[in-house]
Amino acid sequence: MRRRNLDDVNVLAVVVPALNEAATIAAVIESCAPLGAVVIVVDDGSTDDTARVARLSGADVLRLPYNLGVGAAVRVGLLRARSLGATEVVVMDADGQHDAAHASLLLEPVRAGRCDLAVGSRFAAGYRVGPARRFIMVRFARLASRRLGTTITDATSGFRAFGAKALEVLPERYPTEYLSDTVETLLIAAELGLRVEEVPVVMRVRQGGRPSNGAFASAYHLGRMVTVLLASLLGLSGRRAP
């Protein structure tokens, strides 16, 4: 059966937000097998075969009716994991950049009770990006570090592990859009008093598909993020429920 019983000892779930990743999703799901966890794939409005391939690969698949953004997919995945009784969740990309073998590294500080949210840092293990992107990522990282009172070098990493407390309080406040789902989430975690720790992980080259955003969209998301950050500096961060 594709659904595993999470009522017994194993309470780990892997959440994989996916947008048009039919080429790589099966391999990602298979790579999670050694973790002995239910793999929850959230299809964020793909126009390809992602959902079907994921289902055939034995994942627990949820489909958003239209493309909402990574944050929404992750949020849905976290809620699904919670309803299946999971007490810890690893979130990883569907394009094969994140290595499931590193999930245990991420989970280690969570299980040891040192943090509620572990972030897999690519910079800590020789990740290379262009100077402009690097400049922006460093700014984000510094801001997150200051807010969280811990050193974060890679605030935009989507490879993360959530402990029970994070699972309980974060989904309610989870932002929808790209970049918000990573950077803003850290600020929200700080606000909620969650402990965050960074763990070095090695990134692999993406196994297929292509980046979801072109230069134009990236610039838009960056501008949007700067606005969000400025607002949060002013203490105006949105708290009103829809």
Place this chain on the structure above:
Amino acid sequence: MSSLTVFLLIVAALVAVVVLEFVRTKRLRARYALMWIAISVGGLVGVVALPLIDWVADQIGVTGPSLFLLTIVVLTTMLGMGLTLHLTRLEQRTERLAQEMALLRRRIEDVEDVEDVEGGSARP
């Protein structure tokens, strides 16, 4: 009546007619129509009270038409701001709904899976 007054009266009347037509064909909700009608009426009052506006303009040292235009610009800006606020709230709601829908659809599939197993239907 100056030609400007006549022109503005016609515009205000047109807005009122168009808005009422939108309400009739259910393309515009009455509560937003109210807003437009209020603007329309406000415009009419403004037109009739042009001498008053001129007087205000004289007092603060600007010429009539530019003060009138400024009023319009401020009003439209406020209107636009109000609409984006409203749009934001709607977007947040539809996003949450879409997410709820995905979760509920999955729950239904869960139930269907269990029924399939219990019913002993042929399923690989």
